[in-house]
Amino acid sequence: MTSLNIGPHVVQPPVVLAPMAGITNAPFRTLCREFSGGKGLFVSEMITTRALVERNEKTMQLIHFDATETPRSIQLYGVDPVTVGKAVRMIVDEDLADHIDLNFGCPVPKVTRKGGGSALPYKRPLLRAILHEAVGNAGDLPVTMKMRKGIDDDHLTFLDAGRIAVDEGVTAIALHGRTTAQHYGGTADWDAIARLKEHVPELPVLGNGDIWSADDALRMVRETGCDGVVVGRGCLGRPWLFSDLVAAFEGREERVTPTLREVAVVMRRHAELLGEWIGDEARGVIDFRKHVAWYLKGFSTGGEMRKRLATASSLAEMDAHLSELDLDQPWPEGADGPRGRTSGNGRVVLPDGWLKDPYDCAGISDEAESDTSGG
Numbered sequence: 001m002t003s004l005n006i007g008p009h010v011v012q013p014p015v016v017l018a019p020m021a022g023i024t025n026a027p028f029r030t031l032c033r034e035f036s037g038g039k040g041l042f043v044s045e046m047i048t049t050r051a052l053v054e055r056n057e058k059t060m061q062l063i064h065f066d067a068t069e070t071p072r073s074i075q076l077y078g079v080d081p082v083t084v085g086k087a088v089r090m091i092v093d094e095d096l097a098d099h100i101d102l103n104f105g106c107p108v109p110k111v112t113r114k115g116g117g118s119a120l121p122y123k124r125p126l127l128r129a130i131l132h133e134a135v136g137n138a139g140d141l142p143v144t145m146k147m148r149k150g151i152d153d154d155h156l157t158f159l160d161a162g163r164i165a166v167d168e169g170v171t172a173i174a175l176h177g178r179t180t181a182q183h184y185g186g187t188a189d190w191d192a193i194a195r196l197k198e199h200v201p202e203l204p205v206l207g208n209g210d211i212w213s214a215d216d217a218l219r220m221v222r223e224t225g226c227d228g229v230v231v232g233r234g235c236l237g238r239p240w241l242f243s244d245l246v247a248a249f250e251g252r253e254e255r256v257t258p259t260l261r262e263v264a265v266v267m268r269r270h271a272e273l274l275g276e277w278i279g280d281e282a283r284g285v286i287d288f289r290k291h292v293a294w295y296l297k298g299f300s301t302g303g304e305m306r307k308r309l310a311t312a313s314s315l316a317e318m319d320a321h322l323s324e325l326d327l328d329q330p331w332p333e334g335a336d337g338p339r340g341r342t343s344g345n346g347r348v349v350l351p352d353g354w355l356k357d358p359y360d361c362a363g364i365s366d367e368a369e370s371d372t373s374g375g
Contacts, residue, residue, distance in 0.1 A: 002014075004172075004204055004206075004227055004228040005204070006041065006071075006099055006142050006144060006171055006172055006204075007099065007140070007141065007142025007171050008140070008142070009041070009071045009098065009099060009142065011040060011041045011228065012039060013039060013040065013228075013245065013246055013248075013249030013250065014206070014227060014228025014229065014249070015036070015039070015040040015041070015217070015228065015229055015231065015242065015245045015246070015249065016040065016041045016042075016043065016174070016206060016228060016229070016230045016231070017029065017032055017040065017041070017042040017043055017230075017231060017232075017235065017242070018043065018146075018174075018208060018230045018231060018232035019043045019044060019045050019046055019075040019101065019103070019146070020045060020232055020233075020236075021045050021046055022045065022290070023045065023236070024042070024043060024044060024045045025044075025045060025062065025274075025277065026064055026065065026066055026069075026273075026277050027270060027273035027274045027276075027277050028239065028270070029042040029044075029066070029069065030066055030068075030069075030273060031239040031266065031269070031270060031273070032235060032239045032242045033068070033069070033242075034239075035239050035240045035241075035242045035243040035256075036242035036243060036245070036246050037243075037246060038068075039242075039246050040242060040245070040246070041071065041073055041099070042069070042073065043073040043074070043075050043101055044062060044063065044065075044073060044074050044075055045062060045075070046075050046076075046077045046103050046106065047059055047062060047063060047074055047075060047076055047077065047087075048076075048077050048078065049076050049077065049078030049080070049083045049084045049086070049087035050078065050080075050083055050087075052076070052087045052090060052091075053083060053086050053087050053090060063096055063097070064277075065097075070098065071097075071098035071099050072096075072097040072098045072099070073097060073098065073099040073100075073101060074091065074096065074097040074099070074100055074101070075100075075101040075102070075103050075146070076088070076100060076101070076102055076103065076134075077102075077103040077106065077111075077116060077117070078102075078116075078130065079114070079115055079116045079120060079126070079130075081126070081129040081130045081132070081133040082133065084102075084130050084133050084134050085133030085134065085136065085137045086137075088100060088133070088134050088137040088138050088141075088143075089137040091141070092137065092138060092139045092141060097141070098141065099141060099142050099144070100134065100138060100141055100142070100143050100144070101143075101144045101145065101146060101174075102130070102131070102134060102143065102144070102145040102146070103117060103146060104117065104118060104120050104121050104127070104145055104146065104147040104148075104161070105117065105118050105146045105147050105148045105174075105176050106118060107148065107178075107180040107182075107183050107184075107348075109348075109349040112180060112348060112349055112350055113349040113350065113351065114351065115350070115351050115354065117180075118147065118148040118150075118151065118179075118180040119151060119180065119348070119350055119351075119354065121147055121150070121157040121158075121160070121161040122150070122151055122155060122157050122354065122355070122358050123354075123358060123359070123360075123361045124157075124160060124161075124164065124358055124359060125359055125361055126361045127161060127164055128164050128167070128168060131143075131145070131164065131165060131168035131169075131170060132168050135168055135169040135170065142171035142172075143169070143170055143171055144170060144171050144172040144173065144174065145161075145165055145170055145173055145174070146173075146174040146175075146176070146208070146230070147161055147173070147174070147175060147176070148175070148176045148178055148179055148180055149175070149176075149177060149178060149179045149189060149192050150179050150180070151179060151180045151181065151348055151350070151355070152179050152180065152181040152348060153179060153181075155355060156179070158175055158192060158195075158196055159195065159196065159199050161173075162196050162199050162200040162203075162205075163199065163200065165200070165203065166200050166202050166203055170203065171203070171204075172203055172204040172205070172206060172227075173196065173200065173203055173204075173205050173206070174205075174206040174207075174208050174230045175192065175193050175196050175205065175206070175207060175208060176188070176208040176209050176230075177189040177190055177191075177192045177193055177207070177208070177209040177210075178209055180348045181346055181347070181348050183341070183343065184233070184340070184341040184342055184343060185342065185343050187210060188208075188209025188210040189209075190207065190209070190210075190220060190223055190224050191224075193205065193207040193209075193220070193224040193226050194223070194224040194225055194226075197224060197225045197226055197227075198225075204227035204228065205226050205227055206226060206227060206228045206229060206230050207220045207221070207224055207226040207228075207229055207230065208229070208230035208231075208232065210338075211229055211230075211231050211232075211234050212234045212336055212337055212338055212339075213234070213241075213244065213255075213336045214241070214244035214245045214247065214248035214249075214255065215248065216234075217229045217231070217245055217248060217249070218248050218249070229245075231245065232340075233338070233339055233340030233341065234339070236291070236294040236339050236340045237291055237293070237294025237295035237296070237297060237339065238294070238295075238339070239266065239270075240256040240258065240266070241256075243256050244256055257330070257331035258331055259327065259328060259329060259330055259331065260299050260301075260325060260326065260327045260328070260329040261327035261328065263295055263296075263299070264322045264325065264327060266295070267288075267291070267292075267295050267318075267322065268315070268318060268319065268322065270288060270291060271284055271285050271288040271315060271318055272284070272315060274287050274288050275315070281314060281315060282313050282314060285312055285313055285314055285315060285317070285318060286313060288318075289309075289310045289311070289312070292306060292309045292310045293306065293310070294339055294340070296309075297332075297335050297339055298331075298332030298333070298334055298335035299325075299329055299332055299335075300326065300329060301325055301326075305321065305324065305325065308321050309321045309322070
């Protein structure tokens with residue numbers, strides 16, 4: 001497998017951590033990077049361009065990178081070309097990152113109802129204007145984009161968007177093989193990834209969707225011809241998946257199958273890192289609660305113990321609960337399967353009249369430029 005070039009950055013093996021709101025903060029990226037041996041690319045959670053330009057306090061914390069992170073990768077969300085351009089220029093002038101990814105894939109209603117995320121590529125001129133401003137202000141920093149197939153099966157946009165990306169100087173494209181309407185339900189359409197790769201041979205194309213194991217990643221590359229993979233939900237509660245991915249792409253067969261004792265050690269470290277990052281142990285443990293079910297997937301722990309761990313408020317309390325588990329349990333069969341959100345949506349929330357004309361961009365309002373980062 002050849003390496004993936006994102007501008008001057010060589011990503012080898014070609015494995016990228018998908019930006020996930022509330023998940024891919026500095027502590028989680030640290031864990032994933034440690035398991036990968038520093039190999040791969042690890043992207044921040046979504047940063048809104050308006051909040052960045054206005055120096056929102058939460059946003060400024062979210063763009064904090066550990067000293068060992070290289071390259072530093074920020075994902076930006078924005079719907080106003082001018083604001084996107086200002087945010088990119090700020091990143092360049094203040095040396096805030098080494099790589100910029102643009103979010104055109106978020107299917108969350110609070111984003112799409114304002115014309116953002118995966119709704120935006122339907123408006124071709126707006127997509128082009130945003131990419132033009134981002135690339136034009138990025139200087140030597142590479143700009144990539146992540147998108148979905150389209151709004152629904154009747155309004156597919158990924159091929160048009162790919163060609164616009166080529167025209168505007170984007171460095172690489174990641175495609176999640178689902179529409180906005182699918183949300184996270186059904187099966188990812190890997191054929192669409194293959195079609196995009198054929199459509200834009202000038203650019204690296206990364207595939208995203210239904211990569212639950214390292215073998216899935218190899219199969220995606222084999223079946224689609226994509227240049228790399230973007231892994232999201234598959235690593236929830238399983239940051240060691242990046243160790244498996246590195247081994248797989250390097251042709252090694254070993255895979256990480258931790259005992260519950262080993263999983264508990266990672267859980268404890270994750271919560272501790274969150275506390276250090278936030279600056280408050282209790283808040284770190286509280287923020288970790290969302291991860292408990294993912295880490296314990298498949299293990300025999302009992303509902304009551306899971307509930308106690310998911311309501312812990314201190315590291316000492318976590319330690320006490322973890323010590324009561326049967327820590328000698330081996331890695332459960334089937335725990336490598338789907339995790340995180342797996343439900344569909346079917347209904348897409350869009351601005352009024354959004355689908356009437358893909359070239360009429362009058363429906364975008366100032367409210368669409370969110371001032372909240374992290375999704």
